[in-house]
Amino acid sequence: MAEVHAEMVANVWKVLVAEGDAVEDGDTLVILESMKMEIPVIAEDDGVIAKLLVAEGDVIQEGHLIAVIE
Amino acid sequence: MFESVLVANRGEIARRVIRTVQRMGLRAVAVYSEADADLPFVREADDAIPLGPANPAQSYLDAGTVLRAARESGAQAIHPGYGFFSENAAFARSVIDAGLVWIGPSPEAIERMGDKINARNLMEESGVPVAAGTRVPVTDLAQAVAAVTEIGYPVMVKTAGGGGGIGMGVAYDEAGLAKAFEQASRAAARFGGGPAILLEHYIERARHVEVQILGLADGTVVALGERDCSVQRRHQKVVEESPSPGITAELRERMLAAAVRAGEAVGYLGAGTVECLVDADKQEFVFLEMNTRLQVEHPVTELVTGVDLVEQQIRIAAGERTAPPTATSGHAIEFRVYAEDPRRFLPGPGKIGVWEEPSGEGVRVDSGYTAGNTVTPFYDPLMAKLCVFGATRAEALERARRAVAGFTVEGPKNNLPFCAELLENPEFVGGDYDTGLVSRMRA
Structure with missing residues (x-):
């Protein structure tokens, strides 16, 4: 199981996966936007999205849990 | 001279413009989003009007709301700072149409320089040196490849309407060109410009x-x-x-x-x-x-x-x-x-x-x-x-x-x-x- 956390305060611009989706190491899960910069959030493991805890338009804090990959 | 200026911006530039407006003996009106209510520029202005939520589209980039703030505060001129509405010819026109003074160049000048291909051609006609590059918008990869046979690698690929470095990329060969073209096209689509791409010879140093x-x-x-x-x-x-x-x-x-x-x-x-x-x-x-x-x-x-x-x-x-x-x-x-x-x-x-x-x-x-x-x-x-x-x-x-x-x-x-x-x-x-x-x- 791998937890994916936010590295910084950001807005959730795009959510590219849904719970139940299979993902591979290197896939983009979510694109955050902070201070006019796009920051892709990348899967660092193969697996299935067990939990997805953000929605487009959310403002999330540094360390916020974005997704759990199993 | 008008007596009051609305500063349609935020942060350091709003504060810096307000300082000069006040030193000249004019009244400075700030506008601000919910996220900026506590910033110094709001406090230091003579009058401050809330615009709306943090999202720029609902505050600093909402033309109707900014113009309403100008009316409500009795401001006679608008200073756009940089970014936001500063290079928006349509907004400049609506400021002038509302009977206010636009502190900036004419909407026509903004338009002529806003399109990078237009601007480049105009400069060439005026005797200003320009880099070897495309004179008409490139809209697909095949055109880009054809253009490079004349310009020569390396080339800089950018969106005709873009700014701030967004979507820009350098290509040294055809594979790189395909990648840079894709990236610029995506940026153009996202930021509302058409699929108009500009190629220019890239200077290494x-x-x-x-x-x-x-x-x-x-x-x-x-x-x-x-x-x-x-x-x-x-x-x-x-x-x-x-x-x-x-x-x-x-x-x-x-x-x-x-x-x-x-x-x-x-x-x-x-x-x-x-x-x-x-x-x-x-x-x-x-x-x-x-x-x-x-x-x-x-x-x-x-x-x-x-x-x-x-x-x-x-x-x-x-x-x-x-x-x-x-x-x-x-x-x-x-x-x-x-x-x-x-x-x-x-x-x-x-x-x-x-x-x-x-x-x-x-x-x-x-x-x-x-x-x-x-x-x-x-x-x-x-x-x-x-x-x-x-x-x-x-x-x-x-x-x-x-x-x-x-x-x-x-x-x-x-x-x-x-x-x-x-x-x-x-x-x-x-x-x-x-x-x-x-x-x-x-x-």
Whole structure:
């Protein structure tokens, strides 16, 4: 199981996966936007999205849990 | 002269414009989003009108709401700052149609310079040197490949309507071209421009040097020296200085004359900047683009000329016949203090615990924040501009080292450690650097 956390305060611009989706190491899960910069959030493991805890338009804090990959 | 000015912007530039408006004896009206209610520019204005939510589309970029704020506050003129509405011809037109004074160039001049391909062709006709490149928009990869057979690799690929380095990429071969073209097309789609792509021959060892111009009310255009903006990360400026340590007096003279011709070609009124790329080895320059607004880095010009550019903008917009001095003396450097980590330059917004600005001879700080404020993720990462002035470049560098060391920011991540590192970098200190400097420092 791998937890994916936010590295910084950001807005959730795009959510590219849904719970139940299979993902591979290197896939983009979510694109955050902070201070006019796009920051892709990348899967660092193969697996299935067990939990997805953000929605487009959310403002999330540094360390916020974005997704759990199993 | 009008009696009140609404500043349609935020942060450091709103605060800086408000300061000049008030010094001129005029009433300054601020507008602000919910995220910015506690910032200094809101408190320091004579009147402040809330616009709406943090999202710029619902606040700073909501034309109807900004115009309503102007009506409600009785403001007679609008200063757009930079970014947001500053290069939006439609907004400029609606300001004028509402019977208000637009502190900027005519909507026609904004339009003619806003499309990079148009601007490039117009400059070529006016005798301003341009890079070998496409004269009509390229809309698919096959056209791009065909164009490069004439231009030659390497090429810079960019969107015709874009700015701020977004979507720009360099290609050295056809595979790279396909990738850069894809990236630029995506940026064009996202930021609302059409699929119009521009290709230009890419200069390997380039300096980014720009000329400040002022179009005066009597129709003449004057140049107020140049700014070297070659210290960049992700094609965005971090440090600017004037004069440029990388051009000869002869090249400077040619560049200033070309910038005046560029301004005259569009009947330019007010403050504008003609951006050029200089081939550092050949001492030749080409036109890059014209910014029809006040630049972020305008303070370095103010420090070497003694001219308040915002005051000039206001006087020109009011129809006053001004004749600002154009001679320069000494050396000025600006450091953009960004809320970002100093290694990878990734955003690091947060609440400011400690904020202590340096002061002293030759030090000027234009800041948008103070202790207790929160830097939010909704806007650009610029927290402050640390500017220094000295009789010589060596004196300016020495003052910069002291000023950077004396600037304390706790809370958000910030790039002051990068500024300190740059001030010890032999290339930067020696002056013979180019736009690849920051990448080399982080290689």
